[in-house]
Amino acid sequence: MKNKSLVSISDFTKEEYIRILDRAENFAINPNQRLLEGKVVAVLFFEPSTRTRLSFEAAINRLGGRVIGFTDSSSSSVTKGESLRDTILTVSNYADLIVMRHPKEGSARFASEISSVPIINAGDGANQHPTQCLLDLYSIRKTQGTLDNLNISFVGDLKYGRTVHSLSIALTHFNTTYHLVSPNELKLPSAVKMHIKNSKLIYNQYTDFSQAISISDIIYMTRIQKERFSDPIEYEKVKDTYVLKADMLQDIKPNLKVLHPLPRVNEISEDVDNLPQAYYFEQALNGVYVRQALLASILGN
Amino acid sequence: MEKIRKELVVSAIENGTVIDHVPASSVFKVIRILNLENVNNQILFGTNLDSEKLGKKGIVKIRDKYFEPEEVNKIALVAPNATLIIIKNFAVVEKKTVEVPNTVEKFVKCVNPNCISNHENIITQFTVIDKVKTKLQCHYCEKITEKKNMVFI
Numbered sequence: 316m317k318n319k320s321l322v323s324i325s326d327f328t329k330e331e332y333i334r335i336l337d338r339a340e341n342f343a344i345n346p347n348q349r350l351l352e353g354k355v356v357a358v359l360f361f362e363p364s365t366r367t368r369l370s371f372e373a374a375i376n377r378l379g380g381r382v383i384g385f386t387d388s389s390s391s392s393v394t395k396g397e398s399l400r401d402t403i404l405t406v407s408n409y410a411d412l413i414v415m416r417h418p419k420e421g422s423a424r425f426a427s428e429i430s431s432v433p434i435i436n437a438g439d440g441a442n443q444h445p446t447q448c449l450l451d452l453y454s455i456r457k458t459q460g461t462l463d464n465l466n467i468s469f470v471g472d473l474k475y476g477r478t479v480h481s482l483s484i485a486l487t488h489f490n491t492t493y494h495l496v497s498p499n500e501l502k503l504p505s506a507v508k509m510h511i512k513n514s515k516l517i518y519n520q521y522t523d524f525s526q527a528i529s530i531s532d533i534i535y536m537t538r539i540q541k542e543r544f545s546d547p548i549e550y551e552k553v554k555d556t557y558v559l560k561a562d563m564l565q566d567i568k569p570n571l572k573v574l575h576p577l578p579r580v581n582e583i584s585e586d587v588d589n590l591p592q593a594y595y596f597e598q599a600l601n602g603v604y605v606r607q608a609l610l611a612s613i614l615g616n
Numbered sequence: 617m618e619k620i621r622k623e624l625v626v627s628a629i630e631n632g633t634v635i636d637h638v639p640a641s642s643v644f645k646v647i648r649i650l651n652l653e654n655v656n657n658q659i660l661f662g663t664n665l666d667s668e669k670l671g672k673k674g675i676v677k678i679r680d681k682y683f684e685p686e687e688v689n690k691i692a693l694v695a696p697n698a699t700l701i702i703i704k705n706f707a708v709v710e711k712k713t714v715e716v717p718n719t720v721e722k723f724v725k726c727v728n729p730n731c732i733s734n735h736e737n738i739i740t741q742f743t744v745i746d747k748v749k750t751k752l753q754c755h756y757c758e759k760i761t762e763k764k765n766m767v768f769i
């Protein structure tokens with residue numbers, strides 16, 4: 316992993332994920348370890364995402380590294396028409412590693428090919444967001460004690476949600492049974508389903524949320540966005556169908572946990588927040604530990 | 617007589633490569649994909665020629681040039697039934713058909729308008745994930761470009 320870029324979840328092997336997750340557990344216990352002392356990390360956010368940026372910056376600071384960069388390309392040379400190539404070539408002279416988020420798909424792969432320092436992809440358009448996937452895996456393992464043989468329900472927008480795609484693919488290493496709950500318009504793309512099938516795993520598709528709850532070890536909620544529907548009437552029909560409420564969590568497995576990549580709008584009602592099944596806020600905190608583990612594995616000694 | 621007359625529509629070459637059974641609409645694409653615009657060899661081509669197999673076909677002859685298989689296989693995307701004929705001393709020494717390659721570089725555009733390869737000066741790269749239906753997965757954005765959406769650079 317040393318000096319390796321992380322662009323896409325498929326860049327790392329199963330063993331490498333496991334090593335990152337193991338290391339993240341160590342940071343959860345002992346977060347302040349100055350393993351990046353003397354290192355400079357460039358955090359380049361060509362589009363804003365405060366949550367992800369703060370998580371990376373917290374991780375770098377806890378490791379004793381220094382942060383340079385910009386948080387919004389509108390105030391930088393990028394607006395003056397500088398190409399991504401030129402920005403990366405310039406910044407890779409200043410930093411030991413680049414964390415980047417960019418609105419164009421494939422931007423992080425391209426950057427990793429021209430940069431002299433490793434790149435961590437913090438989101439490239441609708442394509443990949445591998446550290447989100449790592450923190451989801453971490454959260455699943457933390458709450459279930461294992462990643463193997465779990466029943467995982469994905470609920471909401473399974474078509475456009477890149478976190479769902481990446482996590483579904485990563486979970487094919489762990490003998491997962493998938494329960495895919497979505498309106499017909501927002502089903503998981505066939506390429507991802509093909510990947511599950513080729514891994515000899517089972518997926519079930521539902522439009523009725525209630526059918527999947529009692530069999531789930533994990534319920535992974537996502538937001539359904541109005542702009543994804545060509546017909547606004549279709550949106551109105553389904554918008555309240557995929558909302559998780561406290562009274563739906565009656566007949567459940569004792570180990571059930573509810574995850575969500577955040578920010579949520581209304582797809583998890585607030586009365587769920589105080590239940591023992593709610594895990595989405597801790598899930599976000601885990602992001603700092605997995606990012607520490609990743610940074611330390613790539614840059615540390 | 618008829619047969620000979622047809623053969624002579626595009627004159628014979630002594631040594632080199634003949635690419636036959638190119639769809640008439642793809643002759644210029646084949647020339648571009650093989651980068652024949654930038655070679656010094658003599659090139660003869662014909663298009664809209666009568667063909668029993670294709671109705672109308674094209675043919676390209678390149679004097680004194682032989683191609684590596686991976687080079688010529690690139691044209692399979694636009695001319696899947698093309699035949700490659702190696703000529704030495706006016707005689708056919710080898711005939712083979714093209715095969716869809718495992719990877720495609722440079723000459724196909726990614727279908728995804730939000731792909732970085734459509735916004736920066738980048739040489740496109742694809743993995744061929746389905747040779748029968750010709751589906752290409754972009755090395756950058758990971759989206760799939762299908763045959764019906766394929767645009768040649």
Ligand SMILES: [Zn+2]
Pocket residue numbers: 421726727728731732733754755756757758759
């Ligand atoms: Zn692309």
